[in-house]
Amino acid sequence: MEITGHSKIMFVLADPVDHVRASAVLNAYFSGIGEDVATSPLAVLPQDLGTVVNAIRLMGNVVGFGVTIPHKVAIMQLLDDVTDRAGMIGAVNFVRRCQDGRLVGDNLDAPGFLAGLSAHGFSAAGKRVLQLGAGGAGRATALAVAQAGAAELRISNRDQARGHALAVAVQALFPATQVSAGPAAAEAFDLIVNTTPLGMKAADAMPVDISNITSSTVVYDIIVNPPVTRLMDAARARGTVTIGGKAMLDAQMALVATFIKR
Ligand SMILES: NC(=O)c1ccc[n+]([C@@H]2O[C@H](COP(=O)([O-])OP(=O)(O)OC[C@H]3O[C@@H](n4cnc5c(N)ncnc54)[C@H](OP(=O)(O)O)[C@@H]3O)[C@@H](O)[C@H]2O)c1
Known part of the structure; x- marks a missing residue:
């Protein structure tokens, strides 16, 4: 990749930065579609976030920046505007820098999750969905599933109070979906979504027992690495579609x- 004065520049703000892969993925993506856009990770401490964000406002060749742990919530109050979707989720993971330096935040986890489902020919509409986890990504996926018209959403989280709070929030926004929280038997659901990090390490426990699911269940594990988690492996052994x-x-x-072209 040749970065020149014509290149559009993006960043990924994180602390720590050593886990950041989004910059490489963005660079590969933009290079693949022939766009002159280059992205670099930026190590930014929480106490310096405001200073860095204000500096980015002044950088005329920057078109936007990704935001990851631990900045996804704190960034919101530093921006000029956030999309309705980001406001509903309560977190931003991508910011567009407009030509006049204004900064607009969005959360692309939710539409990305639904697009990934639809790319495999599935939709959450009318489905019974079991979601494991209620963290940052889990909040986005739970709202996405309900917004897509799921018949039922069950949220199972290690911290049950947190799972319950998310269920209450999603239910209030989407009354047509039956939302609840607590442990659940996986075989009672059409779509199982893992939003916990369980599966990133080989020694991790399974996030849920799927020994009784049938081949009609779809298992969607949002972990990126490894590309096939233990959960997906076990699901495939039962003949189910995995994403x-x-x-x-x-x-x-x-x-x-x-988003950066709008
Ligand atoms: N594919 C994508 O585009 C994409 C996008 C975003 C995130 N992700 C992935 O999604 C995963 C979660 O990210 P996040 O930002 O939502 O993290 P997070 O905010 O830290 O939330 C993690 C969630 O998993 C639960 N959890 C963590 N460790 C657990 C354990 N040992 N046993 C049971 N539950 C556990 C937490 O439960 P408690 O509430 O009890 O702590 C919490 O609900 C990561 O693997 C991340 O890489 C993927």
């Missing part, structure tokens, strides 16, 4: 490309 986190990530790349 990995790359589908969600790839969809977000296309969404970023559109």
Whole structure:
């Protein structure tokens, strides 16, 4: 990749930065579609976030920046505007820098998640969905599933109070979906979504027992690495369709490309 004065520049703000892969994925994506856009990770401490964001406002060749742990919530109050979607989710993961330096935040986890599902020919509409986890990504996927018209959404989270709070919030926004929280038997659902990090390490426990699911269940694990988690492996052994986190990530790349051009 040749970065010149004509290149559009993006960043990914994180602390720590050593886990950041989005910059490489964005660079590969933009290079693949022939766009002169270059992205670099930026190590930014939480106490310096405001200073860095204000500096980016002054950088005329910057078109936007990704935001990851631990800045996704704190960034919101530093921006000029956030999309309705980001406001509903309560977190931003991508910011567009307009030509006049204004900064607009969005959350692309939710549409990326749904696009990944649809790329495999599935929709959450009318489905019974079991979601494992209620963290940052889980909040986006739960709202996405309900907004897509799921019949039922069950949220199982290690911290049950947190799972319950998310269920209450989603239910209030989407009354047509029956939303609840607590442990659940996987076989009672059409779509199982893992939003916990369980599966990133080989020694991790399974996020849910799927020994009784049938081949009609779809298992969507949003973990990107490894591309096939233990959960997906076990699901495949039962003949089910599995979707990995790359589908969600790839969809977000296309969404970023559109977002920075608006
Ligand atoms: N594919 C994509 O585009 C994409 C996008 C975003 C995130 N992700 C992936 O999604 C995963 C979660 O990210 P996040 O930002 O949502 O993290 P997060 O905010 O830290 O939330 C993690 C969630 O997993 C639960 N959890 C964590 N460790 C657990 C354990 N040992 N046992 C059971 N539950 C556990 C947490 O439960 P408690 O509430 O009890 O702590 C929480 O609900 C990561 O693997 C991340 O890489 C993928």
